[in-house]
Amino acid sequence: MHFALTEEQRMIVDTTRAFVEAELYPHEALVERTGHLPMELIREVQAKAMAAGLYAANMPEEVGGAGLDTLSWLLYERELGRANYALHWTCVARPSNILLAGTEAQRQKYLYPCLRGETWDCLAMTEPGAGSDLRGMQATARQDGGDWVLNGTKHFISHADIAGFTIAFMATGEEETPRGKKKKITAFFVDKGTPGFTVRDGYRNVSHRGYSNAILEFDDCRIPQENILGELHKGFDVANEWLGATRLQVAATCLGRAARALGHALSYAADRRQFGQQIGKFQGISFKLADMAMELKAAELLTWEAGWKFDQGSVTDADMAMAKLKATEVLAMVADEAIQIHGGMGLMDELPLERIWRDARVERIWEGTSEIQRHIISRELLRPLGA
Template sequence: MDFGLSEEQRLIVETTRAFVENELYPHEREVERTGVLRRELIEEIKAKAIEAGLYAANMPADVGGAGLDTVTWLLYEKELGRANYALHWTCVARPSNILLAGTPEQREKYLFPCIRGEKWDCLAMTEPGAGSDLRGMKATAVQDGDDWVLNGTKHFISHADLADFAIVFMASGEEDSPRGKRKKITAFFVDKGTKGFAVRDGYRNVSHRGYTNAILEFDDCRLPASQVLGEVHKGFDVANSWLGATRLQVGATCLGRAERALGHAVEYAAQRQQFGQQIGKFQGVSFKLSDMATELKAADLMVFEAGWKYDQGTVTDQDMAMAKLKATEMLAFVADEAIQIHGGMGLMDDLPLERIWRDARVERIWEGTSEIQRHIISRALLRPFGA
């Protein structure tokens, strides 16, 4: 693995960081204090992101994206991760790569408009009674002639209020397994406005202000067979094939925020004086900075090693679980220590630290909780011994 950046990678990092600092940072205070990301602001920043070549940069070049390899994409995600989540995720959108699994007709209807910035997508798996245990979902899709009829509820669905359509995973049958019956899952495209499909306001969230969640309700929502994404009853195959690297994406955005928090902490420790000297000279502060930097470096190496292995075709679920686990827990540690170094000022919203601290909490929950990541890791360690 080459630890140096190519000229192209350096250019992407510099371009993305400049965009974040010039176009996103100036609007953070508004979004944080109001909890609202205005549609006019979305459109304004989106147009600039498209012009800069940063919009839908996660997509392959042959469908209109930037065609970045995984390591370069993670470098880009790390820079975007420095900013308020709603600003970078909504205004510099990265459509779900699960859209690539669609038929040519589905790509024309859903994928390409998302890449052009004409539509937004959202992904709906989680239910009130089924989070980590997706096989426990109760929302159903029942075949009726050539159609499918959907019933049930999904919640915690990110930015569904903005999305033009949802990619919804439904229990579509049962099959035998060594542990008894288990659900078969099918994925569907559901357009907003479809009869029987309603989007309700979600929950107020301490993390990621301006980045909304919603509740999706399906009441005899009828869809033609052409709305199935992938094969019938093969929804897990679709998800596993196309969504694996999202854990690395979470890790990369955590790196960006941690780096920003550490930067503030180092600057403050060098400038703030108490008892006649810079506080950074006190061992209680200097050791915090050392530990923060070391944890950040370790997480950085794990995320980018997993990204490199992803490009080589050698990455394992264990690699990605370790990277996600380390990066998310590192961010919580670095954000907390940065606030401790600043004292009371760290909790004031004049600085981004209290926002980074709040936002860090959800990272250990979504895209697989820390407990799920530990389960994946331990299972991989024990599997050779038949345990």
């Protein structure tokens, strides 16, 4: 693995960072104050992102994306991650890679409009009674002639309010396994406006203001057979094949926010004077800075290595779990220490630190909790030993 960035990767980093600082930072205060991202602002920034070649950059060239390799994509995600989450995720959208699993007809209807910025997608897996245990989902789909009838509730569904459709994962049967019966899961495209499909306001979240979540209700929602994404009963397969790198995406955006927090801490430690000298010269502060930088570097190396291995075809679930776990926990530590270095000023909203601190909390929960990541890592360690 080469540690030096290529000229193209440096250009991606520089271009994305410049865009974030010029086009996203100025709107953070508005979104944080109101908890709302106006559609007119979304469209304004979206147009600029498209002009800069940053929109849907996660997608391959053959469908109109930037065709970035995984490591380059993660570098791009890190720079976007410096900004308010709602701003970078909505205005510089990266449609879910799972859309690539669709047929050509499904791509025409769902993928390409997302690439053109005409709509957004959302994934519906989590339920009130089934979070990490997706096999425990209660929402069902039953076949009725040539159609499928969906019933059940999903919640914590990100940006479903603006999405034109959802990809809903539903239980479509059961199968016997050595550990007993398990649900068979199938993924379905469900268009907003379909009778029996209702999108309701979700919960007020302390993290990521302006980035909404919703409750999705399916009440005898009838959809045609051609709305199945992938194969019947193979919802987990299509998710595992196309969504594996989302943990690395979370890791990368956390690295961006941690780097921003560390930057503020360094500047303050160099400028702030107490007892006749810069506070960065006090061991209590300088050791904090050293630990923050060291932990951030460790998280970066884990993430970049996993991204590189992803393209080599050698990445493991443990590689991605380690990156996600380390980056999210480092972000929490760096954000907290940055506030401690600033003292009371760190908690004021004149600085982004209190936001970064609040936003950090959700990262250890979504896309697999820290406990789930540790389970994945330990399972991979023990399996070769028959445990």
